[in-house]
Amino acid sequence: MNKKIALSMRGITKRFGSVLANNNVNLDVYQGEVLAILGENGCGKTTLMNMIAGIYFPDEGKIYKEDKEVVIRSPKDAFDLKIGMIHQHFKLVDLFTAAENIVLGVEEGKKYNLKNVNNRVREIADKYGFHIDPEKKIYDMSVSEKQTVEIIKVLYRGADILILDEPTAVLTPQEIDRLFEVLRRMKEDGKSIIIITHKLHEVLAVSDRVAILRKGEHVATVDTRDATESSLTEMMVGKKVELNIDRSEPVNPAPRIEIQHLSLKNAEGIDVLKDVSFIANSGEILGIAGIAGSGQKELLEAITGLQPTSTGDIIFTNPKKDKPVSFFHKSLARVKFLAKQGAFHDEFGNEVSFNGLGAKAIRRLVNNGKVLFKEDEVMNLRHKTPLQIRQLGIHLSFVPEDRLGMGLVGSMGITDNMMLRSYRKGASGFLNRRKPKQLAESIIHELEVSTPGVNTPVRKLSGGNVQKVLVGREIAFTPKVLMAAYPVRGLDINSSYTIYHLLNKQKEKGVAVIFVGEDLDVLLALCDRILVINSGEITGIVDARRATKEEIGLMMTQTKDASKEGNS
Amino acid sequence: MNDQKATSLREPLFHLTKRASISSAVAWLIRLAAVIIGLAVSGLIAFLLIEKLRLNPKEGIAKFYRCFYEGIWTEGKPFWENRSIWKFLKDTAMLLCIALAVTPAFKMKFWNTGAEGQTLMGILGAITVAVWLVPQARNASMSVPYWTLQLLMFGAAVLASTVWALIPAIFKAVWNTNETLFTLMMNYVAMNLVNMMLFIWRPKDFTLPSMNFDKLSFQFENLKSFVNNYLVIVLAVLALTFILFIYLKYTKHGYEISVVGESVRTAQYSGISVKKVIIRTMIVSGILCGVAGFLFASGLNKTIKPDDVGGNGFTAILVSWLAKFNPFGMIVTSALITVLNLGSAEISSDFDVSSAFPNVLVGIILFFVIGCEFFINYKIVFRKRSNRVKGASIK
Structure with missing residues (x-):
């Protein structure tokens, strides 16, 4: 290749405390190419790019721009060198228009003239094929429009090296295609584009070369046309990985939780869920797809009792039919009451009413296991708090999106986190740490959690290990329903597959699993059915074995009415 | 466009x-280095400000630092008769007691800045009972037994403090008011309440009273009277320290406090009623403030003034925070702060300077003690002399 080098790094090393984020990285970027930086979460991709963008300063090493050594001490230095970075979390002023955001912080020495800015923004947009209205306010924009503003902001400042940090994470398949089209045009214009990602098919679709990072080290740079998904994974992980998810056929699926016409408003009074109805079956994984913030979080929190709902019902069916009655969750009075309602029968199908029997006789009959339930127990969980739901004997497990801010207590060790749901047990005012400690040890052992000890604060563990602790605890609760919101976000490939495997095992045990995901490929490979949600409305429920990514992507952005028309 | 001029090499x-x-x-x-630097800087400031010290620098500086030692130990007296060391122990214990009181709420991230007022209310409660019962016992031949009186005073102290702590807690739990400002303002209400009661209780000749009650202190045989009271206080506070440590670490309540303090969302997720925990924890805080108030009222002052707590309610926050909310660590931090207080008070009397000077010294030293936490969390990496990169080359 006789292209000119735009930027090169030599011997870049960066440490955070004892963590070696980047170790002696040498990397070249050519003009007019798309370079993908590929690596698992926590391998130092973003750290490396942040050093070019002036956010971090390298501990060792040098950076050369077009063969000239440069020192980048701040984002301003980076801009002066025509390097621009589009961060994963947008840095825009909501109340400003696109053009106002773009011009913010640019010193041109000329008088500020918004009209000129608007025209120049339109020029740039036309040149590369963006769709943007420079006078639109940020708060009116979709995620993909905001991203466009960020990219134009960088181009406006004359950047010829663009770094995009996981740009596709928040986009639908259609939006991703559009973004890639724009990137190709910029490349043809001679710009160097660096795209950070961990999604293999995107790397293959858009890049010219791939640089692979593993545990802070630059493993290799290969030409994309010579690479395959499995060869790239092998380099990323360091060993061969099986990329298949076993999906078994659901066994005897029966409605476990039924949501009927559920609506709720958030604290600001905005409708977050609008008339949502669906059924989650036992022995099945129900996937929920949608753009981030479409109401997925609120839906799960409403089911667990964390979010007050305005209308609708949450009907939970406790499978009881032909199972022995026990005193475990019921008092004698409750058993007598249920018998009067005609809830029980004996092994021959005759109704049991305990007429004329004393307490002792009833106890003996029940303890023998001869008294069986006639029907499943059906309960409405609407307006119940998490504690009330638990006191009803219903085991709902929930792996929330915010692991350390909601699912776990970051400053506590694994043992203390195990108690979070069970510490109330027993009449004593003192804590009993014996069983939680056993549970902690068995989870560490079975899920291969790497931690210095059961009392190390979970905040200090890596993302994958934190998630194993959380999922491990929720599964140990023997759930009837297991809800998981983005359970593999930020996890490396091996940990992700561990989690998929755990969810699949719960499904085989007859648990109703609800899985909120962002990676459509994973949703299609793991789930049995996929529910698509868009701004609080269900736009479709599809069979995951037959649906395509494009179909789901379309439903993610479509309104309910449009999808109805499309279907009819 | 801009050139690379702006970027230096x-x-x-x-x-x-x-x-x-x-x-x-x-x-x-x-931390030790911070204390030493703090002492050195405060010595320098003293040297610049105190004329007496400059006249004879060598002796003066030596005397300046000796004051911290003399503040807590009178030369030539045995331990059991050494008033200075016992005053030090008593001051430490009282500060520690209030620090224990603020700790549960602080662990829950409920920023209670009202320990001053809560303790004062405890004193007021205890004294109110004494004002009612002691004169009656003298005048009418009816006598109130010693332990009954103590018990009633204790109960009243705890009740008054708890009510004072409970009011902001309920407002926070129900209406989510800002507890920092609320508890702070409650301090001034308490002080003025004390002023009002002093006015109501004034004797006929209209001088403000310095009330004295007999038979209110604890008794140990064979000990000097001041040691007697102080020893009871020290032992009582040590016992409380131990109890609070157990409460925070080994009970379900303590666990709930930690969870709420870490994240309200996690608490809701696990089914903890955050409102209940806030209210219950502030009751615990109130009870501990009540104990402190009772010790002030019955064990030490046997009277009441609006400034009886003397800022200990605020210093206690520092004690608790510096010890990272560990009750046993608070023994060390409260002792450190008491040494600074007593030592700088000694300096101000020895060198005959303004009574505000001790505050300046304590402020300087605490500035370094608190500031050093930054260097515990971060480190400074200086530019290396030779920044040569191994194997780096560019064609």
Whole structure:
């Protein structure tokens, strides 16, 4: 290749405390190419790019721009060198228009003239094929429009090296295609584009070369046309990985939780869920797809009792039919009451009413296991708090999106986190740490959690290990329903597959699993059915074995009415 | 467009990086260094400000630092008769007691700045009972038994403090008011309430009273009377320290406090009623403030003034925070602050300077003690002399 080098790094090393984020990285970027930086979460991709963008300063090493050594001490230095970075979390002023955001912080020495800015923004947009209205306010924009503003902001400042940090994470398949089209045009214009990602098919679709990072080290740079998904994974992980998810056929699926016409408003009074109805079956994984913030979080929190709902019902069916009655969750009075309602029968199908029997006789009959339930127990969980739901004997497990801010207590060790749901047990005012400690040890052992000890604060563990602790605890609760919101976000490939495997095992045990995901490929490979949600409305429920990514992507952005028309 | 002129070729002189972990030995060394630097700087300030010291620098400086020692130990007296050391122990214990009181709420991230007022209300409660019962016992031949009186005073102290702590807690739990301002304002209400009661109780000749009640203190045989009271206080506070440690670490209540303090969302997730925990924890705080108030009222002052707590309610926050909310660590931090207080008071009397001067000294030293936490969390990396990169080359 006789292209000119735009930027090169030599011997870049960066440490955070004892963590070696980047170790002696040498990397070249050519003009007019798309370079993908590929690596698992926590391998130092973003750290490396942040050093070019002036956010971090390298501990060792040098950076050369077009063969000239440069020192980048701040984002301003980076801009002066025509390097621009589009961060994963947008840095825009909501109340400003696109053009106002773009011009913010640019010193041109000329008088500020918004009209000129608007025209120049339109020029740039036309040149590369963006769709943007420079006078639109940020708060009116979709995620993909905001991203466009960020990219134009960088181009406006004359950047010829663009770094995009996981740009596709928040986009639908259609939006991703559009973004890639724009990137190709910029490349043809001679710009160097660096795209950070961990999604293999995107790397293959858009890049010219791939640089692979593993545990802070630059493993290799290969030409994309010579690479395959499995060869790239092998380099990323360091060993061969099986990329298949076993999906078994659901066994005897029966409605476990039924949501009927559920609506709720958030604290600001905005409708977050609008008339949502669906059924989650036992022995099945129900996937929920949608753009981030479409109401997925609120839906799960409403089911667990964390979010007050305005209308609708949450009907939970406790499978009881032909199972022995026990005193475990019921008092004698409750058993007598249920018998009067005609809830029980004996092994021959005759109704049991305990007429004329004393307490002792009833106890003996029940303890023998001869008294069986006639029907499943059906309960409405609407307006119940998490504690009330638990006191009803219903085991709902929930792996929330915010692991350390909601699912776990970051400053506590694994043992203390195990108690979070069970510490109330027993009449004593003192804590009993014996069983939680056993549970902690068995989870560490079975899920291969790497931690210095059961009392190390979970905040200090890596993302994958934190998630194993959380999922491990929720599964140990023997759930009837297991809800998981983005359970593999930020996890490396091996940990992700561990989690998929755990969810699949719960499904085989007859648990109703609800899985909120962002990676459509994973949703299609793991789930049995996929529910698509868009701004609080269900736009479709599809069979995951037959649906395509494009179909789901379309439903993610479509309104309910449009999808109805499309279907009819 | 801009050229590369703006970018200099030099690396910045230093940059900050976060420490991943720090051994506790190094951390304590940094803290010790902070105390020493603080003492040195306060010596320098004293040298610049105090004329007496400048006249005879060598002796003056030596005397200046000796004061911290003399503040807590009178030369030539045995331990059991040494008033200075017992005053030190008593002051430490009282400060520690209030620090214990603020700790549960602080662990829950409920920023209670009202320990001053809560303790004062405890004193007021105890004194109110004494005002009612002691004169009656003298005049009418009816006598109130000693332990009954103590018990009633104790109960009244705890009740008054708890009510004072409970009011902001309920407002926070139900209407989510800002507890920092609320508890702070409650301090001034308490002080003026005391002023009002003093006015109501004034004797006929209209001088403000310095009330004295007999038979209110505890008795140990064979001990000097001041040691007697102080020993009871020290032992009582030590017992409380131990109890609070157990409460926070080994009970379900303590666990709930930790969870709420870490994240309200996690607490809701696990089914903890955050309102209930806030209210219950402030009751615990109130009870501990009540104990402090009772010790002030019955064990020490046997009277009441609006400034009886003397800022200990605020200093207690510092004690608790410096010890990272560990009750046993608070023994060390409260002792440190008491040494500084007594030592600088000694300096102000020895060198005959303004009574505000001790506050200046304590402020300077605490500035370093608190500031050093930054260097425990971060370290400074200086530019290396030779920044040569191994194997780096560019064609």
